[in-house]
Amino acid sequence: MKTPYTAVLAAAAVVVVLLLAEAELSTAVTCSPTELSPCVSAITTSSPPSRLCCSKIKEQKPCLCQYLGNPNLKKFVNTPNARKVASTCGTPFPKC
Structure with a gap:
């Protein structure tokens, strides 16, 4: 009987770790074009x-398609x- 309980506990731990990782990856970006103001002179x-x-x-990369629209x-x-600025910064320009 210990094996199923241990397996359930291990599976629950994996789910928690995956949820925490997903939450960290999906941190919301506030799309604000004024955030790009440090790039005005370069552009x-x-x-x-x-x-x-x-x-x-x-x-702001996740917002670029919104800005292009x-x-x-x-x-x-x-x-x-x-x-060119995006490329120089190592940020591929999105294909929207």
Whole structure:
């Protein structure tokens, strides 16, 4: 009888670990285009992106498709320089 109880306990522990890992992976990102303000000079003047810019691009990556869907933001986000900055920062530009 100990084997089924141990197996159930082990399975429950695995489920808890998986749920905790999933919760950590799905931390919500607040989509705010103003978070990309450290990248303005890199995008508009072709200067190298700062570390802060790169961290913000990586942070906002899940939001880029949303920004591309907004006509007011698309002009800023969907430019060759913006793509170059994202690439330089090691963040592949999304295909939306």
